[in-house]
Amino acid sequence: MSSVDLTIPAPVLESDEWQPNSYRRFFGPHRSRYCYMTGLSPEADRLSEAELNIMFHFAPVLASYELPLEWKFLALAQRWKRDTMFASAIPIVVSHPAYRQIIELGSEAIPLILQDLARESALWFDALTAITGAQPILPEHYGDIDAMRDDWLRWGVENGSFPERSHCSTAD
Amino acid sequence: MENFPNPPIQEAILDIFVSVPGETTLEKLKGIGLSYESRFPVKEERVKLLSGFQFKPTGETSTTTSRQVAGYLFRSLPADAKAFQVRLDGFSFNKLRLYDGWTKFSTEAKEIWLKYRSAANPTLVNRLSLRYINRIEIPLPIRDFADYCPLFPNIPAKLPQKLISFLMSYSMPLENPPNAIANIILTFEPPLPGKPVLPLILDIGVSVPFGAPDNEEGIWSTFDSMRESKNQIFQSSLTEEALKLFR
Numbered sequence: 001m002s003s004v005d006l007t008i009p010a011p012v013l014e015s016d017e018w019q020p021n022s023y024r025r026f027f028g029p030h031r032s033r034y035c036y037m038t039g040l041s042p043e044a045d046r047l048s049e050a051e052l053n054i055m056f057h058f059a060p061v062l063a064s065y066e067l068p069l070e071w072k073f074l075a076l077a078q079r080w081k082r083d084t085m086f087a088s089a090i091p092i093v094v095s096h097p098a099y100r101q102i103i104e105l106g107s108e109a110i111p112l113i114l115q116d117l118a119r120e121s122a123l124w125f126d127a128l129t130a131i132t133g134a135q136p137i138l139p140e141h142y143g144d145i146d147a148m149r150d151d152w153l154r155w156g157v158e159n160g161s162f163p164e165r166s167h168c169s170t171a172d
Numbered sequence: 173m174e175n176f177p178n179p180p181i182q183e184a185i186l187d188i189f190v191s192v193p194g195e196t197t198l199e200k201l202k203g204i205g206l207s208y209e210s211r212f213p214v215k216e217e218r219v220k221l222l223s224g225f226q227f228k229p230t231g232e233t234s235t236t237t238s239r240q241v242a243g244y245l246f247r248s249l250p251a252d253a254k255a256f257q258v259r260l261d262g263f264s265f266n267k268l269r270l271y272d273g274w275t276k277f278s279t280e281a282k283e284i285w286l287k288y289r290s291a292a293n294p295t296l297v298n299r300l301s302l303r304y305i306n307r308i309e310i311p312l313p314i315r316d317f318a319d320y321c322p323l324f325p326n327i328p329a330k331l332p333q334k335l336i337s338f339l340m341s342y343s344m345p346l347e348n349p350p351n352a353i354a355n356i357i358l359t360f361e362p363p364l365p366g367k368p369v370l371p372l373i374l375d376i377g378v379s380v381p382f383g384a385p386d387n388e389e390g391i392w393s394t395f396d397s398m399r400e401s402k403n404q405i406f407q408s409s410l411t412e413e414a415l416k417l418f419r
Contacts, residue, residue, distance in 0.1 A: 039183055039185055039266070039303070039305060040183065040255060040266050041182045041183035041268050041269075041270065041305055042182075043181060043182045043183060043305045043306075043307050043373050043375075044305055044375075046359065046361060046373055047305070047339075047357055047359060047373060047375055050337065050339040050359045052340065146261075
């Protein structure tokens with residue numbers, strides 16, 4: 001009997017990456033985290049945010065169910081990033097309840113955090129240290145988010161929590 | 173169709189989505205920017221993030237995420253407030269406020285598209301899209317939103333007549349051009365303190381499948397038709413009271 005692939009492709013979210021400095025320099029301070037299609041104006045952002053808010057509405061619900069770890073992590077991470085999007089004080093960012101819940105997920109969350117960190121330089125450093133007890137950031141790298149990220153990704157490769165090929169800086 | 177001297181257009185976007193052959197590279201597309209360095213001196217990468225979940229019959233789930241450079245964005249100096257994007261999946265031309273008319277907008281878009289077409293050598297034009305994002309500042313106080321915009325949500329009388337936010341989205345088929353679809357999205361921004369206006373954001377997009385990439389005349393006559401439909405939607409979506417704001 002031949003097997004049938006019943007894999008259901010799930011909805012895919014596509015977005016352009018935030019480019020805050022260049023945008024602010026050029027068109028003003030209103031750029032939000034996501035773009036809507038190919039639009040560049042603050043109004044295009046507003047529309048995009050309104051649509052994403054509908055999606056984010058479900059994030060806390062997802063996080064409260066017994067779901068696979070990946071789901072739970074993504075829902076919590078989305079909520080954390082959404083709520084702290086405009087926060088500049090690090091203590092506020094890392095004391096968000098969703099961030100603390102991610103820490104409570106424990107060592108199984110480490111590969112997911114490192115994957116997220118490889119994609120964007122979010123402030124995962126406190127969570128990584130809280131879970132692992134490690135502190136791989138070189139003293140001269142403090143304050144340089146990209147360098148701090150690379151130190152953690154290198155730690156991930158060395159400790160088998162992150163695939164070497166996933167990040168160019170650590171693969172070299 | 174009436175031309176308004178003070179249109180509320182915040183951004184006009186003309187998109188041509190294509191399929192390109194394997195030999196078309198990002199490096200080739202990047203070269204287009206060199207031809208326009210004086211008019212569009214700022215270059216940025218367009219990065220696409222893709223993420224999703226999969227459910228499998230075994231109960232297993234998987235998540236996928238990827239980040240890739242999809243093309244480049246070239247911006248003008250701020251005074252001109254325009255940009256063009258060259259990607260492996262298409263070309264876009266953006267004009268931000270102040271919009272100075274269809275003729276100028278489409279002529280410049282066409283000029284750069286021809287350069288893109290020559291570099292990318294598309295095998296298919298999948299879709300044409302024209303999108304206008306309007307910001308309509310309704311003076312407050314108002315008696316009824318419907319005095320300005322019939323698309324505004326009708327809140328049942330027994331509920332509080334206040335809104336924190338709303339987002340309405342309509343998609344409808346159009347006859348002109350054939351097979352076109354209009355996407356209309358309406359939302360608002362909370363009024364700013366000291367500024368007694370309610371900013372409504374009315375986004376009108378028209379898109380249509382196309383086909384052969386060599387029908388250059390067809391592309392631009394289709395855009396002309398799409399613009400006519402867009403204008404009709406705009407004027408039908410607002411009342412005379414609102415249209416007065418743009419005269």
